[in-house]
Amino acid sequence: MEKVLFIGLGHMGASLVKGVLQNNKEDIEVYGFDAIKEVQQKALNEISNLKSISEISDIKKLQINCIVIGVRPIDVKELCEQIDNLNLANITVICMANAVSISDLQKSFQKSKTISIIRMMPNMNASIQKSVTALATNNASADQLEFAKNLFKNCGIVEIIDENKFGTFTAISGCSPSYVISFYKAMTEYATENGFSKEQSFEIIKQTIIGSILNVSDPKLDLRKKIDQICVPGGSTIEGQKILDSEKFEKIVKKALKAADQKAKKL
Ligand SMILES: NC(=O)C1=CN([C@@H]2O[C@H](COP(=O)(O)OP(=O)(O)OC[C@H]3O[C@@H](n4cnc5c(N)ncnc54)[C@H](OP(=O)(O)O)[C@@H]3O)[C@@H](O)[C@H]2O)C=CC1
Ligand SMILES: O=C(O)[C@@H]1CCC=N1
Known part of the structure; x- marks a missing residue:
């Protein structure tokens, strides 16, 4: 059973979680976490089958396989460093933060060397399962990329693109x-x-x-x-x-x- 955790349940994070859980054919467990407890509770109230974690260290306890980062770009570095301190292995990190490159993300993961990074850019139409989402990676396996693609196909269409096209795609x-x-x-x-x-x-x-x-x-x-x-x-x-x-x-x-x-x- 794959376990996916969404961190940041604001406009974009919550829209994606809704799409994933409404159409979930992958047999995955979806968890959510937001720094603002009211935002997290609102998502839990509105989205059935969404589970929650109460702190970042639960990632290790629950053996989460895939983390989707949906916080604002300015908050990404600190969050990734917090996750890195857990010394995780064999985990996929997907980040939707605008203008945060794969190499920026890799720099934050110094301890957890076996982390696969996927950069993502969805759009607001995820809230009605009509997002056009781009994914790019330079170290995720074909299976990990396929998993991410199938996950976000629940929210619209997914295009795999080169990272150098992310600015224009955005x-x-x-x-x-x-x-x-x-x-x-x-x-x-x-x-x-x-x-x-x-x-x-x-x-x-x-x-x-x-x-x-x-x-x-x-x-x-x-x-x-x-x-x-x-x-x-x-x-x-x-x-x-x-x-x-x-x-x-x-x-x-x-x-x-x-x-x-x-x-x-x-x-
Ligand atoms: N809005 C859009 O149309 C799109 C947005 N994006 C990207 O998606 C990301 C989220 O955007 P959006 O949903 O609009 O932003 P929101 O501000 O609506 O949501 C972000 C949420 O993440 C929370 N958060 C911040 N830091 C942490 C942390 N360390 N742990 C857990 N939760 C945290 C925020 O809380 P707090 O307010 O306390 O910081 C907030 O509730 C951004 O990086 C943006 O670039 C991508 C495509 C489209
Ligand atoms: O304005 C932003 O930075 C984000 C990225 C794309 C849409 N909203």
């Missing part, structure tokens, strides 16, 4: 739900400002966005041609598209992604 997947929601917010606000109820505007715009993306999901498509097909000459769409183009909408989006990408390389 921007286009970890951070981008925020940018997509900004777009959705502007659209729904426009609808409600012009007489639609919130319920109706959310439904209309949700379905329009989902439909538009599904309609152009073939990578062979030329997206500008698709845009031009909707912009009927002399029609309405072109008037809005002219504003997006002259205000350099695509350039602004890329600028935002670049800023996030650079920050994900070094916080």
Whole structure:
């Protein structure tokens, strides 16, 4: 029986635990631990079958095989050093903290030499099992990576990528739900400002966005041609598209992604 411990049950940690336990086909035991006892208790109340530990040293007593770190980047080093002091062997450590590299993590594990490290970047859509999660490693075995992949497939899709792509991946997947929601917010606000109820505007715009993306999901498509097909000459769409183009909408989006990408390389 594999025993997985999630440390940090905040927004991201708790969302992943929910996904894992709702779909658990792997026959694993899932434990949770958070420094804030109210946060830990909230997760235990809300997620059935989640077990808890009361202190880090329980990792050794319970023979946890896999630790998933979901604390903020600034707290990772101290936490890893605390875990390292337990002198663990043959354990997988998966860390989702932004901009914390595999080599940063390895430096914190000086005593527990047989620790396999997997870097991970999920996104907030894990809360509805729609995360796009990246994993990278340079010392985990194929079996350990497969275990991690199957674990997080319970929360959405999983891509194995090279660690040097983590900055860009973080921007286009970890951070981008925020940018997509900004777009959705502007659209729904426009609808409600012009007489639609919130319920109706959310439904209309949700379905329009989902439909538009599904309609152009073939990578062979030329997206500008698709845009031009909707912009009927002399029609309405072109008037809005002219504003997006002259205000350099695509350039602004890329600028935002670049800023996030650079920050994900070094916080
Ligand atoms: N939010 C997002 O969309 C995404 C976040 N991430 C990454 O996930 C991680 C968590 O983010 P998020 O869930 O948003 O953050 P939260 O602040 O919501 O959750 C982090 C939790 O971990 C607790 N914690 C801190 N140190 C320890 C410790 N030593 N032992 C146990 N618990 C501890 C925190 O308590 P306290 O408040 O006391 O510090 C807090 O409750 C971050 O590293 C972030 O980079 C990755 C992808 C997406
Ligand atoms: O903003 C952050 O740093 C984290 C990583 C991706 C999403 N949230």
